[in-house]
Amino acid sequence: MTTTTSRAVLCLVLSVLVALWVNLNEMFVNGDSSIADLPLVQKPKSVLSVNGSVTVAGADGMFPFTLNNDMSGNLASIVLDYGQNVAGFPMFDIASISQSPIEIRVSYSESLPNIKDGDMLFNPMIRAFDLDRVNIHTIEIAGHFDTNGIQGAQRYQRIELLTVGASITISSVSFTSAIYTRDPSQSNGAFSCSNEVYNKMWNMGVRTLQLNMVPPRTVQPGFISTDQGLYISPGTAGVFLKGMSWINYNVSFSTLFMKNGISFAIRSNDYSETRVTLNSLNSSHNPNMIQVISAQELYPYETLYYNTSLPNLVENQWYDVFASVNQLVFKVYIDGALIFDINLPQSTNPYIPSVVPGGVGFSAKKYQSAFIKNLKVVDVSGSILHQDPLTSKQSAHDFGVGTNPVAVILDGAKRDRNVWSGDLLVAGPLLYYSYYANEYASGTLGICTSYQLKSGFVSSRIGTGFPYQTIDPSDDFVTPIFYSYTYFLASLSAIEEYYLYSGDLSFVKEQWTRLKLLINAFDSLKGSDGLLQGVNPNWTYDFYPSLGMLLGRFTKLNIQYAMAMESASVLAKAVGETNLAETYLIRANSTKQLVNEKLFDTNSGTYIISDQKSGIAQDTNAFAILSGIASLRGKNFSSTLLDTMKDQLKSGSNYLTFKNAGASFTSPYISYFHAAAAFESNREDHAFDIINSVWTPMTVEGPYFTNAFWESIEIGATQSASNSFAHAWSGGVSPLLSKYVLGIRPTSTGYSEWVVKPQTGSLTWAKGAVQTPNGKLSVYWSNSNNLFSITVEVPPKSKGTVVLQQISSASCVSINSKVYSIGSTVGNGGISKISKTTNGIEIGLDYYGSYQIMASNCPITSQSKKVVGGGSVINSSFMAILSLDVIIISILSVLFI
Numbered sequence: 001m002t003t004t005t006s007r008a009v010l011c012l013v014l015s016v017l018v019a020l021w022v023n024l025n026e027m028f029v030n031g032d033s034s035i036a037d038l039p040l041v042q043k044p045k046s047v048l049s050v051n052g053s054v055t056v057a058g059a060d061g062m063f064p065f066t067l068n069n070d071m072s073g074n075l076a077s078i079v080l081d082y083g084q085n086v087a088g089f090p091m092f093d094i095a096s097i098s099q100s101p102i103e104i105r106v107s108y109s110e111s112l113p114n115i116k117d118g119d120m121l122f123n124p125m126i127r128a129f130d131l132d133r134v135n136i137h138t139i140e141i142a143g144h145f146d147t148n149g150i151q152g153a154q155r156y157q158r159i160e161l162l163t164v165g166a167s168i169t170i171s172s173v174s175f176t177s178a179i180y181t182r183d184p185s186q187s188n189g190a191f192s193c194s195n196e197v198y199n200k201m202w203n204m205g206v207r208t209l210q211l212n213m214v215p216p217r218t219v220q221p222g223f224i225s226t227d228q229g230l231y232i233s234p235g236t237a238g239v240f241l242k243g244m245s246w247i248n249y250n251v252s253f254s255t256l257f258m259k260n261g262i263s264f265a266i267r268s269n270d271y272s273e274t275r276v277t278l279n280s281l282n283s284s285h286n287p288n289m290i291q292v293i294s295a296q297e298l299y300p301y302e303t304l305y306y307n308t309s310l311p312n313l314v315e316n317q318w319y320d321v322f323a324s325v326n327q328l329v330f331k332v333y334i335d336g337a338l339i340f341d342i343n344l345p346q347s348t349n350p351y352i353p354s355v356v357p358g359g360v361g362f363s364a365k366k367y368q369s370a371f372i373k374n375l376k377v378v379d380v381s382g383s384i385l386h387q388d389p390l391t392s393k394q395s396a397h398d399f400g401v402g403t404n405p406v407a408v409i410l411d412g413a414k415r416d417r418n419v420w421s422g423d424l425l426v427a428g429p430l431l432y433y434s435y436y437a438n439e440y441a442s443g444t445l446g447i448c449t450s451y452q453l454k455s456g457f458v459s460s461r462i463g464t465g466f467p468y469q470t471i472d473p474s475d476d477f478v479t480p481i482f483y484s485y486t487y488f489l490a491s492l493s494a495i496e497e498y499y500l501y502s503g504d505l506s507f508v509k510e511q512w513t514r515l516k517l518l519i520n521a522f523d524s525l526k527g528s529d530g531l532l533q534g535v536n537p538n539w540t541y542d543f544y545p546s547l548g549m550l551l552g553r554f555t556k557l558n559i560q561y562a563m564a565m566e567s568a569s570v571l572a573k574a575v576g577e578t579n580l581a582e583t584y585l586i587r588a589n590s591t592k593q594l595v596n597e598k599l600f601d602t603n604s605g606t607y608i609i610s611d612q613k614s615g616i617a618q619d620t621n622a623f624a625i626l627s628g629i630a631s632l633r634g635k636n637f638s639s640t641l642l643d644t645m646k647d648q649l650k651s652g653s654n655y656l657t658f659k660n661a662g663a664s665f666t667s668p669y670i671s672y673f674h675a676a677a678a679f680e681s682n683r684e685d686h687a688f689d690i691i692n693s694v695w696t697p698m699t700v701e702g703p704y705f706t707n708a709f710w711e712s713i714e715i716g717a718t719q720s721a722s723n724s725f726a727h728a729w730s731g732g733v734s735p736l737l738s739k740y741v742l743g744i745r746p747t748s749t750g751y752s753e754w755v756v757k758p759q760t761g762s763l764t765w766a767k768g769a770v771q772t773p774n775g776k777l778s779v780y781w782s783n784s785n786n787l788f789s790i791t792v793e794v795p796p797k798s799k800g801t802v803v804l805q806q807i808s809s810a811s812c813v814s815i816n817s818k819v820y821s822i823g824s825t826v827g828n829g830g831i832s833k834i835s836k837t838t839n840g841i842e843i844g845l846d847y848y849g850s851y852q853i854m855a856s857n858c859p860i861t862s863q864s865k866k867v868v869g870g871g872s873v874i875n876s877s878f879m880a881i882l883s884l885d886v887i888i889i890s891i892l893s894v895l896f897i
């Protein structure tokens with residue numbers, strides 16, 4: 001084949017592939033556009049500001065607008081405001097341009113203060129989304145143009161015309177959605193109450209989740225498999241996932257530049273690499289030059305080591321590239337000729353070794369694209385580490401930049417756009433109490449466990465383009481996708497929680513072999529005193545890596561272990577392994593005792609961070625309460641500990657997540673566990689104080705308002721530009737409101753049994769529902785004037801207990817207009833019991849239907865008709881005049897749906 005025909009064939013193959021991809025994608029995204037979905041195309045709400053000569057002609061005050069640059073060099077720009085965070089592929093309709101070509105500069109930001117230059121500082125080595133928050137587009141003709149890189153989250157978009165003396169008229173700008181489209185207000189779960197701020201919070205939590213829900217096959221593959229080789233699209237980057245533990249090796253491959261050139265990398269993992277950029281003879285950037293760059297995820301992102309000229313490489317021709325790296329010696333040959341032989345610099349960072357393991361990566365700058373084929377990697381002894389012609393469908397997946405095979409929940413919509421198992425501890429409940437689209441949880445959990453080491457540990461960090469592995473546990477996969485021990489434990493607890501809410505036993509069975517291996521992997525961490533210690537220091541980080549490695553007897557690791565062993569016990573029982581279930585419980589019990597014996601500080605009255613790290617941590621103590629460890633110190637100790645936490649961690653109106661530990665910020669993620677611990681300890685006062693303090697500021701319109709919750713909150717008015725302002729782990733307020741305030745929680749798998757126990761605070765009413773496998777469970781309660789009314793709609797195949805603690809002295813209960821004595825044995829009408837315990841009045845309901853329940857002091861007269869929130873009326877003929885402790889049962893009707 002001549003080069004011209006070969007190029008034509010390549011282009012054809014490529015355009016067919018891209019067309020196929022777009023069709024598939026559209027089919028999927030457009031698939032279920034019912035009325036409950038948000039529009040697929042998200043348009044701005046208003047023009048926020050303009051600068052220079054800008055004409056806004058449209059009746060809507062936005063479109064069309066014209067940016068007009070005179071010759072002075074003052075550039076015209078416009079800032080569009082979408083009113084809240086939106087996500088997707090940017091699209092533009094250009095009505096006209098005054099000359100061709102012209103250039104526009106488009107920037108994106110979640111927050112207003114950072115709109116001019118974009119807001120993200122982040123540089124992962126594997127990515128199939130648009131990393132750049134500033135794009136320069138060259139427009140040659142008017143018409144529609146769309147971009148193929150997802151911009152994961154922004155409220156603001158700024159467009160500036162760069163060409164002096166030119167003008168452009170734009171008739172529409174928008175984003176094509178790349179997220180789950182169901183309108184948050186139409187989610188399966190629902191919540192509203194007498195406090196509008198909480199209603200806003202609940203919806204914002206769901207919106208935060210939605211921005212992070214990626215439907216299957218939504219991510220556009222960065223590398224495209226063709227029978228000519230692997231096509232590296234502009235602006236994408238991938239790393240051979242199974243090679244991240246390699247250190248010294250020789251690599252060879254062939255490449256053909258489509259546009260300008262390509263980059264390849266050695267010692268590449270998800271955090272750092274040594275990158276070599278090849279530029280063609282007539283490249284638009286650094287023509288005919290080869291550059292060696294140290295690249296890393298965090299600042300400094302790129303450091304130039306070395307550059308030299310290339311032997312006139314042109315586009316559209318295959319070249320053979322050979323590189324060898326041995327300790328710090330790095331050589332590159334092209335078509336057999338040595339290009340350079342250099343020594344890589346020693347690391348100047350005492351914490352980062354000069355030789356970091358990593359495999360082979362490929363990437364293209366925005367101005368580059370290329371094909372690669374015939375990849376071969378050998379180790380120093382000549383053994384083949386990997387060999388692949390790169391012409392099969394699998395190739396793109398091997399580099400972690402295929403499309404996403406399953407539905408997943410990301411950590412943050414803008415950053416990191418990774419799946420993190422630890423985040424599921426909040427994102428899971430947030431999903432179960434709202435959309436109940438449970439395949440998003442099983443997809444997220446399943447893809448993590450599909451990467452399992454022989455030791456049993458499973459991945460805690462997955463990129464959106466990673467394939468779902470089907471191989472047996474393997475040591476081909478290495479750090480950094482195995483993040484930390486606490487995240488490995490989170491997988492176990494999150495799978496048990498998934499099972500509790502969904503009832504999906506088949507998923508548990510499918511995972512069970514892997515889970516058993518994971519469960520036992522933690523035995524290797526037990527020291528002679530029985531407590532767990534991080535053996536591999538690289539895995540001792542936790543949710544806030546800047547805190548550093550948590551070496552030694554790390555308390556939260558031990559608490560999470562005890563909790564995970566209880567989860568493991570539930571799962572073992574579910575698959576019929578009752579002996580194992582018992583074994584795991586014994587492990588949990590003994591760890592709980594050890595934590596109290598050895599990791600509690602009697603001076604401060606709190607659990608220590610670790611025996612090597614001082615300070616007070618919100619998470620350690622909240623987990624101590626949630627795990628039941630704190631209450632082993634005495635019936636009231638949880639409540640006492642909450643008071644101590646408040647004394648120590650509340651600073652002004654803010655709850656800090658650490659004190660005296662070298663970090664000072666508010667964590668909505670950890671505050672979820674803290675508030676849950678307070679509700680579980682019947683400390684509504686404390687729980688509502690956390691909710692008000694942590695989440696309220698994010699609901700207020702301002703420069704950082706995105707209608708979603710932030711990853712962390714800096715104390716003070718200024719938030720960091722690279723903070724994620726839509727982080728799923730911060731949406732925990734929604735499950736808190738549904739689970740504790742509305743009061744619904746499953747106590748047995750798939751809601752076969754449940755408890756409804758409202759914790760009302762000062763609210764006068766709340767209503768809402770949760771989705772269960774057999775329909776909705778709805779609750780509607782109102783609380784005032786010593787009358788507590790609640791309507792519970794029980795779905796089929798489920799039974800539960802309504803616990804009313806509001807009117808502890810109540811002596812009268814009416815259910816569906818019949819009055820019952822407290823303590824009476826009821827065995828019909830779906831009511832199994834009405835009793836008074838230390839928890840309050842407990843009413844057992846064991847049949848589906850609708851139950852209107854009222855509890856009050858006797859006698860009750862005038863309150864029989866009670867207007868509750870939303871204006872509807874709970875009707876009742878609850879007119880019995882009773883003397884205290886006298887019981888009248890008057891059966892009027894029982895409703896069964």
Ligand SMILES: *[C@@H]1O[C@H](CO)[C@@H](O)[C@H](O)[C@H]1NC(C)=O
Nearest residue numbers: 051052073074075076077116
């Ligand atoms: C507005 O344009 C002027 C002149 O180009 C420039 O100096 C100024 O920084 C711009 N302001 C904003 C907010 O972009």
Ligand SMILES: *[C@@H]1O[C@H](CO)[C@@H](O)[C@H](O)[C@H]1NC(C)=O
Nearest residue numbers: 286289291304305306307308
């Ligand atoms: C190439 O390296 C030289 C120093 O060795 C440096 O001055 C120059 O800026 C580099 N050029 C590019 C385009 O990186």
Ligand SMILES: *[C@@H]1O[C@H](CO)[C@@H](O)[C@H](O)[C@H]1NC(C)=O
Nearest residue numbers: 280281282283284314315316
């Ligand atoms: C660069 O060179 C290739 C062939 O060597 C040619 O096809 C292409 O048009 C050139 N591009 C530019 C911008 O000159």
Ligand SMILES: *[C@@H]1O[C@H](CO)[C@@H](O)[C@H](O)[C@H]1NC(C)=O
Nearest residue numbers: 250324331378379380381382
């Ligand atoms: C690796 O490449 C170097 C050249 O840089 C060569 O000397 C060595 O023999 C190669 N090793 C193997 C095993 O091919």
Ligand SMILES: *[C@@H]1O[C@H](CO)[C@@H](O)[C@H](O)[C@H]1NC(C)=O
Nearest residue numbers: 353356357479535536537538
């Ligand atoms: C921890 O990571 C460093 C740097 O990547 C590596 O050199 C070391 O071998 C790792 N330690 C263990 C125990 O895996």
Ligand SMILES: *[C@@H]1O[C@H](CO)[C@@H](O)[C@H](O)[C@H]1NC(C)=O
Nearest residue numbers: 582583584585586587588589
């Ligand atoms: C674990 O401890 C609890 C009480 O702390 C006890 O009821 C239970 O029997 C223990 N289970 C095992 C397996 O030791």
Ligand SMILES: *[C@@H]1O[C@H](CO)[C@@H](O)[C@H](O)[C@H]1NC(C)=O
Nearest residue numbers: 634635636637639640682683
């Ligand atoms: C436990 O706490 C409750 C409420 O906070 C209080 O009424 C009770 O007296 C406390 N009991 C003990 C033993 O401190």
